[in-house]
Amino acid sequence: xxxxxxxxxxxxxxxxxxxxxxxxxxxxxxxxxxxxxxxxxxxxxxxxxxxxxxxxxxxxxxxxxxxxxxxxxxxxxxxxxxxxxxxxxxxxxxxxxxxxxxxxxxxxxxxxxxxxxxxxxxxxxxxxxxxxxxxxxxxxxxxxxxxxxxxxxxxxxxxxxxxxxxxxxxxxxxxxxxxxxxxxxxxxxxxxxxxxxxxxxxxxxxxxxxxxxxxxxxxxxxxxxxxxxxxxxxxxxxxxxxxxxxxxxxxxxxxxxxxxxxxxxxxxxxxxxxxxxxxxxxxxxxxxxxxxxxxxxxxxxxxxxxxxxxxxxxxxxxxxxxxxxxxxxxxxxxxxxxxxxxxxxxxxxxxxxxxxxxxxxxxxxxxxxxxxx
Amino acid sequence: xxxxxxxxxxxxxxxxxxxxxxxxxxxxxxxxxxxxxxxxxxxxxxxxxxxxxxxxxxxxxxxxxxxxxxxxxxxxxxxxxxxxxxxxxxxxxxxxxxxxxxxxxxxxxxxxxxxxxxxxxxx
Numbered sequence: 001x002x003x004x005x006x007x008x009x010x011x012x013x014x015x016x017x018x019x020x021x022x023x024x025x026x027x028x029x030x031x032x033x034x035x036x037x038x039x040x041x042x043x044x045x046x047x048x049x050x051x052x053x054x055x056x057x058x059x060x061x062x063x064x065x066x067x068x069x070x071x072x073x074x075x076x077x078x079x080x081x082x083x084x085x086x087x088x089x090x091x092x093x094x095x096x097x098x099x100x101x102x103x104x105x106x107x108x109x110x111x112x113x114x115x116x117x118x119x120x121x122x123x124x125x126x127x128x129x130x131x132x133x134x135x136x137x138x139x140x141x142x143x144x145x146x147x148x149x150x151x152x153x154x155x156x157x158x159x160x161x162x163x164x165x166x167x168x169x170x171x172x173x174x175x176x177x178x179x180x181x182x183x184x185x186x187x188x189x190x191x192x193x194x195x196x197x198x199x200x201x202x203x204x205x206x207x208x209x210x211x212x213x214x215x216x217x218x219x220x221x222x223x224x225x226x227x228x229x230x231x232x233x234x235x236x237x238x239x240x241x242x243x244x245x246x247x248x249x250x251x252x253x254x255x256x257x258x259x260x261x262x263x264x265x266x267x268x269x270x271x272x273x274x275x276x277x278x279x280x281x282x283x284x285x286x287x288x289x290x291x292x293x294x295x296x297x298x299x300x301x302x303x304x305x306x307x308x309x310x311x312x313x314x315x316x317x318x319x320x321x322x323x324x325x326x327x328x329x330x331x332x333x334x335x336x337x338x339x340x341x342x343x344x345x346x347x348x349x350x351x352x353x354x355x356x357x358x359x360x361x362x363x364x365x366x367x368x369x370x371x372x373x
Numbered sequence: 374x375x376x377x378x379x380x381x382x383x384x385x386x387x388x389x390x391x392x393x394x395x396x397x398x399x400x401x402x403x404x405x406x407x408x409x410x411x412x413x414x415x416x417x418x419x420x421x422x423x424x425x426x427x428x429x430x431x432x433x434x435x436x437x438x439x440x441x442x443x444x445x446x447x448x449x450x451x452x453x454x455x456x457x458x459x460x461x462x463x464x465x466x467x468x469x470x471x472x473x474x475x476x477x478x479x480x481x482x483x484x485x486x487x488x489x490x491x492x493x494x495x496x
Contacts, residue, residue: 019406034464035435036410232409232436298413300433322435323412352431352438 007052008145008207009214016228024116026053028231035232039325042196042237043368045225046151048217049234055119056144056204057112057126061135064108071129072102073256073279075269079104082168084176084191088256088264089114089122090275094283095252096259098122099244103178103191111189111204113146115246129274145210149217150200150237152368153224158190158201160220166190170201184209195234197241198368236322239331242292242364248303248319249290249333255283258335259290260363288316288335292365293349295358298323300330301349307334308348308355315340318349324365331365332358377468382490385442388468389484396445396481399472400432400463403494409434411463414456416441416473421449425482430473432463447478 005026007013013020018029029050031038041047059068065077074087081104089097098118103111114122119141127137149157158170166181170190173179178191186209194200205213218228235245244250249259256265256279265279293301300323301307307316321332332349340347343362348355381389386404390397405411413433423429423443430441453472456462462471485493 030436031409034410036412039435236435298433299415300413302438323433325435 005053007050008210009050009052009147012211012214013050013228018228018230021231023053023231024119026116028053029228031230031232032228035230035236036325038227038229038233039236041225041227042151042198042229042233043326044152045227046149046153046157046200046221047196047229047233048214048221048226049148049150049229050214051146051148051202052144052210053116054146055114055116055122055139055141056146057114057123058109058138058140059112059126059130059135060109060138061133062108063133064110064135067130067133067135068102068110068112069269069271070133070273071126072100073265073273073275074102075266076102076104076110081105081107082177082179084178084193086176086264088261089125090256090265090273090279091252092274092278094255094275094278094281096246096250096254096256097125097252099246099250099261101191101193103189105178105180105189118246143206145205145207147203147205147210147214147217148194148200149203149221149226150194150196150229151198151226153221153226154198154200157217157221157224157226161216163216164188183213195241195243196237197243197364197366198237235320236325239320239322239333240324240326240364240366242333244290244333245320255279255287258283258287286338289338289341290319290363291334291336291341292361292363293318293321293332293334293347293358294361294365295330295332295349295356297330297356299351299354299356301332301334301351301356301358305352306350307336307358308350309340310346310348315347321349326366330356330358331361333363336360378487380468380487381444381484382487383442383444383484384493386494387442387444389444391481394477395450396447396476396478397472398441398444398474398476399467400439400441401490402467404439405463405467405471408432408439408463409436411460414460414463414473416452416457417449419449419452423447423449423476425480432460441473443476444484445476445478445482446480447476449474450477451475
């Protein structure tokens, strides 16, 4: 067994009375008091998440953009300084090694944020693929803390921080844009990004100021209804928002198109990239596709529960599911045979021996109301 | 709310209040806390026969599913409809309003004391 790893904020969570769960070898807060209350707080006010387990990989050099164009499925050279992009790290066979967010912080410097569970695979693959380019790849995960503020009150909370100085104001950041700055004199990167389906920000700082930043956000945020939120609420939030979770909706055997992520792969970009030929060939005929399922009542389908059609044939499998805290009915994502993927198709989830009727629904299940200003 | 030191316990995190030949059964605060917010409770019907160690109910949170195991042999005499209607009672009052079923038991096995259960869960 590898050593148990801890966030730089572990003591803060202990003091807050958090319950912990193992996540990719890290002891991370699963909830502080109630995962439902934390979920609702993010939808209506704000939640404060410690995501320091996630991996930060810096790609830097004159050919950093070209290296990422070759290593990843998207055209990262096309994004502007300050812009962020969701992308995929594909295997040569077209499967997904990881899904990640790439921030272009400087003309020749990119921050790649990978899943904690895929940290070493992602860092290793990117380094190997960048070897022929004039670029360095450095895994800075152990030095970087990631704190997310998510929810409609996020902007007001960030604007209440006394010691935050940024090149661009948080207010002026568009969705999937970022800015550099300082917090108490230490470098910070802030992205208007997240994994909850709400407006929000993700703050990357060195470990040394993480506790100060967390405590100030909690203090400023309290008046806005902010609560610390654990990974349990993060999972139900992202599920409602129809966002895939690696290991559930994505895996090494998943083609992007199956997961509805065909648009993330840029086949128009010039030059080769890893996985291109396999993606162009496409998934095998009849490969299952990701759909949303909604049901009535309170019983949720959960990961690995089989899905049947009206003729009692097993035609799919649930990858994530929960009783939606926001919507009040069970929702799930599932891979099903393509001919059963049309919206409105009536299917059945086998919930521990009981067939629960469920119909194919559009993703996401939940979309926040857009502000009109 | 039952006095937790006088209750009996199982290693599967049920508590049992014995009163004459009736056992009132619920899940412990430790189990409720581990599950997270309970959103669905499925219980047997009055008159059902239950057997030691067999699953008689399900307790679902947003994150996971827990099972209720019968700690005694007997017949269900009462079911807590309030906890079915308001599953959050399992979290807010696991030893009180969050009770699950009452069973007229024909066999009551050796159960854990409060001290033994506390030692088991390490709290």
